[in-house]
Amino acid sequence: MYRPDVRVLDCTIRDGGLMNDWRFSKAMVKDVFHALVRAGVDYIELGYRADKAQFSPEDYGPWRFCDEEDLREVAYPCDAKVAVMCDVGRTDPDTLLPADESIIKLIRVATYVQDMPKAIELGALAKSLGYEVSVNIMAVSHVLEPDLDRALDELAATDFDMVYLVDSFGSFYSEQIHYLTEKYLTRIGGKQLGIHCHNNQQLAYANTIEGVLRGITCVDATVYGIGRAAGNCPLELILPFLKNPRYDVRPVLDLIKTYFEALRDELRWGYEMPYAITGLLNKHPRAAKSLLQGEGPPTYGAFWDELLHVDDT
Amino acid sequence: MYRPDVRVLDCTIRDGGLMNDWRFSKAMVKDVFHALVRAGVDYIELGYRADKAQFSPEDYGPWRFCDEEDLREVAYPCDAKVAVMCDVGRTDPDTLLPADESIIKLIRVATYVQDMPKAIELGALAKSLGYEVSVNIMAVSHVLEPDLDRALDELAATDFDMVYLVDSFGSFYSEQIHYLTEKYLTRIGGKQLGIHCHNNQQLAYANTIEGVLRGITCVDATVYGIGRAAGNCPLELILPFLKNPRYDVRPVLDLIKTYFEALRDELRWGYEMPYAITGLLNKHPRAAKSLLQGEGPPTYGAFWDELLHVDDT
Numbered sequence: 001m002y003r004p005d006v007r008v009l010d011c012t013i014r015d016g017g018l019m020n021d022w023r024f025s026k027a028m029v030k031d032v033f034h035a036l037v038r039a040g041v042d043y044i045e046l047g048y049r050a051d052k053a054q055f056s057p058e059d060y061g062p063w064r065f066c067d068e069e070d071l072r073e074v075a076y077p078c079d080a081k082v083a084v085m086c087d088v089g090r091t092d093p094d095t096l097l098p099a100d101e102s103i104i105k106l107i108r109v110a111t112y113v114q115d116m117p118k119a120i121e122l123g124a125l126a127k128s129l130g131y132e133v134s135v136n137i138m139a140v141s142h143v144l145e146p147d148l149d150r151a152l153d154e155l156a157a158t159d160f161d162m163v164y165l166v167d168s169f170g171s172f173y174s175e176q177i178h179y180l181t182e183k184y185l186t187r188i189g190g191k192q193l194g195i196h197c198h199n200n201q202q203l204a205y206a207n208t209i210e211g212v213l214r215g216i217t218c219v220d221a222t223v224y225g226i227g228r229a230a231g232n233c234p235l236e237l238i239l240p241f242l243k244n245p246r247y248d249v250r251p252v253l254d255l256i257k258t259y260f261e262a263l264r265d266e267l268r269w270g271y272e273m274p275y276a277i278t279g280l281l282n283k284h285p286r287a288a289k290s291l292l293q294g295e296g297p298p299t300y301g302a303f304w305d306e307l308l309h310v311d312d313t
Numbered sequence: 314m315y316r317p318d319v320r321v322l323d324c325t326i327r328d329g330g331l332m333n334d335w336r337f338s339k340a341m342v343k344d345v346f347h348a349l350v351r352a353g354v355d356y357i358e359l360g361y362r363a364d365k366a367q368f369s370p371e372d373y374g375p376w377r378f379c380d381e382e383d384l385r386e387v388a389y390p391c392d393a394k395v396a397v398m399c400d401v402g403r404t405d406p407d408t409l410l411p412a413d414e415s416i417i418k419l420i421r422v423a424t425y426v427q428d429m430p431k432a433i434e435l436g437a438l439a440k441s442l443g444y445e446v447s448v449n450i451m452a453v454s455h456v457l458e459p460d461l462d463r464a465l466d467e468l469a470a471t472d473f474d475m476v477y478l479v480d481s482f483g484s485f486y487s488e489q490i491h492y493l494t495e496k497y498l499t500r501i502g503g504k505q506l507g508i509h510c511h512n513n514q515q516l517a518y519a520n521t522i523e524g525v526l527r528g529i530t531c532v533d534a535t536v537y538g539i540g541r542a543a544g545n546c547p548l549e550l551i552l553p554f555l556k557n558p559r560y561d562v563r564p565v566l567d568l569i570k571t572y573f574e575a576l577r578d579e580l581r582w583g584y585e586m587p588y589a590i591t592g593l594l595n596k597h598p599r600a601a602k603s604l605l606q607g608e609g610p611p612t613y614g615a616f617w618d619e620l621l622h623v624d625d626t
Binding site: 173202203206209251253261273276280300304 | 514519522593
């Protein structure tokens with residue numbers, strides 16, 4: 001089915017950077033960016049704007065901070081829209097230039113439900129500077145519904161452009177995606193709705209499709225599904241699904257062969273049992289860390305039992 | 314959601330055997346079988362009953378043939394139901410014993426639409442010998458709909474137990490699964506409907522769920538998703554989804570650590586671009602063979618173009 005109203009945001013460098021502390025070379029990011037432009041991708045998110053008072057540039061690659069000059073080095077000149085993510089409480093708002101002096105077009109504010117007032121403050125600043133603004137609400141599988149409803153109502157009262165439904169732990173089935181998509185669309189007052197899924201249960205792409213079928217109009221995806229832990233919705237699958245003539249999957253396919261197959265062997269995102277188990281049990285993937293470092297229970301069955309009971313005492 | 318009416322058929326050894334010519338050791342198959350029994354799996358398919366006049370036992374492991382004594386060696390005694398697949402035209406019907414002399418409980422006849430009369434003949438023989446019988450119609454994404462309808466009507470007139478919706482090339486989205494599930498259920502006259510999906514587009518598990526949500530009552534799955542090319546619906550995901558107290562996922566998790574993680578590194582089923590591209594373009598995965606052997610086009614973009622036009626001249 002052709003859905004001309006759906007746009008695609010690639011977050012390869014931003015979410016993939018969670019697997020290597022954003023240490024992608026500038027040459028590679030430049031190649032990736034321009035291939036994505038050729039593929040017709042609508043937004044390209046190149047990293048976080050992290051506060052250097054909280055995170056030392058010695059400990060991370062450049063895409064943790066997305067300095068204006070680094071962005072221009074890889075993304076200029078272009079027609080595509082550069083996006084940057086700002087974590088509530090981890091961003092120095094003074095580093096945001098007026099939009100007409102910046103290469104950034106879209107600021108994505110990432111927040112938990114309980115920080116919504118701070119998210120709205122940061123979003124309002126970005127909006128006043130001339131950026132498009134999205135608010136991405138993380139970890140909604142761990143909140144009480146009245147709290148989520150209130151947060152959505154607060155967003156509805158803003159002039160922001162987009163809200164994102166996020167499956168942080170890769171724990172949702174299509175039933176939850178349908179339910180939440182309907183809730184968000186009902187409450188956010190005509191704003192665009194995006195979706196960002198994780199692949200712990202091999203459902204990132206499927207749930208993204210289910211969101212689109214129910215009215216979502218902006219989808220997050222990454223090349224070869226790179227992203228934290230089990231990764232994200234693969235860009236090379238969602239572009240052909242959308243059947244929009246403005247997209248060309250072939251530059252993405254070629255990026256996979258040039259960079260991402262080798263990178264997957266190195267960084268090991270994707271379907272792995274520790275991440276599948278955290279997804280099945282609706283836990284943050286950090287719960288798998290001890291297991292992946294060889295320090296956890298001796299069997300996956302024992303890990304399942306441990307995780308199942310860890311929060312319940 | 315708890316669906317007590319859904320049964321699970323594990324086809325790890327049968328479909329996984331397509332990746333190693335069924336050369337699984339008897340010790341391993343025995344371990345797998347009994348772990349699956351502990352997990353509560355309803356049917357366990359241990360291979361094909363191939364005709365030794367057509368396939369030499371020197372060229373394949375034992376699960377290509379499933380001789381009665383080999384089955385008993387790994388699966389006896391047990392409460393679970395042993396299944397064996399019989400390809401139409403590749404099975405010697407004289408090797409089927411009366412069911413009460415066999416450890417096999419379910420015969421699954423695999424057929425193309427155009428061979429349905431032969432499939433019904435073979436199924437009728439198996440039924441007359443006392444087996445449960447399923448007919449699995451392959452490659453339905455490549456048939457004209459009146460031909461499929463007629464085949465389903467012919468099946469409706471039999472006394473077989475089950476019909477299977479099969480996504481041979483991993484090319485279906487949820488929309489096609491919904492459509493075909495409804496069609497099959499409408500036409501097969503009260504028989505059980507099963508589903509068997511391939512994972513080329515990372516949708517095997519998602520589409521299996523979608524089938525269940527629309528009324529399918531038997532699902533195929535394999536340990537760690539092992540199977541031809543991109544593999545199948547992972548058993549360790551579908552068991553927790555069904556929420557049936559008679560299933561226990563932990564023996565499956567432990568099998569993955571003991572055998573299947575190393576096996577995946579060796580046999581390389583799963584999400585790989587050549588298989589993703591054949592799935593996206595609704596082609597048999599054998600189209601990826603030259604590419605996987607290093608003889609195909611130099612880039613995935615060129616492979617995409619080649620495959621897109623290969624049948625169209």
